[in-house]
Amino acid sequence: MTFIPQFIKLIVFSLVLLIIACTPTNQSGDYNLPNDPNILPSWYGQSYDLFFNTSPAQIPLLAKSLNDLSKATKVNDGSLAAQKSLIIENVLTRSLSSSIENEARLAIEQQRNEQFIAHQFASLGELYLSPKDNDYLQQNETWSQYVDSLIALGDEFDVFKQGEIDIYTASEEFSLFAYQRTLGNTRAFVAFNFSFDTVEVPLPFGFMTSTKITMWQSDSPKATTFVTSQALMIRPYTAVIIIVG
Numbered sequence: 001m002t003f004i005p006q007f008i009k010l011i012v013f014s015l016v017l018l019i020i021a022c023t024p025t026n027q028s029g030d031y032n033l034p035n036d037p038n039i040l041p042s043w044y045g046q047s048y049d050l051f052f053n054t055s056p057a058q059i060p061l062l063a064k065s066l067n068d069l070s071k072a073t074k075v076n077d078g079s080l081a082a083q084k085s086l087i088i089e090n091v092l093t094r095s096l097s098s099s100i101e102n103e104a105r106l107a108i109e110q111q112r113n114e115q116f117i118a119h120q121f122a123s124l125g126e127l128y129l130s131p132k133d134n135d136y137l138q139q140n141e142t143w144s145q146y147v148d149s150l151i152a153l154g155d156e157f158d159v160f161k162q163g164e165i166d167i168y169t170a171s172e173e174f175s176l177f178a179y180q181r182t183l184g185n186t187r188a189f190v191a192f193n194f195s196f197d198t199v200e201v202p203l204p205f206g207f208m209t210s211t212k213i214t215m216w217q218s219d220s221p222k223a224t225t226f227v228t229s230q231a232l233m234i235r236p237y238t239a240v241i242i243i244v245g
Helices: 003-022 042-053 056-072 093-097 103-124 131-139 141-156
Strands: 164-171 176-183 186-193 212-217 220-227 239-244
Touching: 042 056, 042 103, 056 164, 056 176, 103 141, 103 176, 103 186, 103 239, 131 141, 141 212, 141 220
Parallel strands: none
Antiparallel strands: 164 176, 176 186, 186 239, 212 220, 212 239
């Protein structure tokens, strides 16, 4: 009489183990894999590592991986395939549950979030936020204005959705990462500073002074248009977007 229940328990236990073994897991625990099998999920994982987990020595390698991914996921209209259905969990609100108590470190964590959001917009042309993040935007005017400034930039310039992407700086020495997006005569230069120093914005060879540009900065997220007269600077743990044409 006891053999059948024990046999059934054994079958149930084996099925549970099988389900656990076959369930996919996230690389970082902070994002969902895309449902579309044609979309490479590595973009988010490697971007997350670059902005939150990397050391300066890893910047060139991770940048190369991202560059390879961006070229591998191109679709016919020139945009990134990954923008179709990539869902990201709690990018904005991830720091709210952080155990970091040091105010300086917490401030850097927020700046990294700002950099990551700017990178997501500049490289994919869209902002993918979780429902929790969108709820947070309704309650936090500063973050809401930050996101709105990027959306406005995307509405004005198609280069972020359709432009070719090319990484041109990945500096271990200066902790800098930069790429450009190109669509026709419009170019957008996107740079990130992962150091505590204010440095010159890395720009490709041939960029001219006295050029009319539109410039957006993560620590002052309002696009301004002006003619350059001197070197452009990027402050610690910030992102800069410069649009020409």
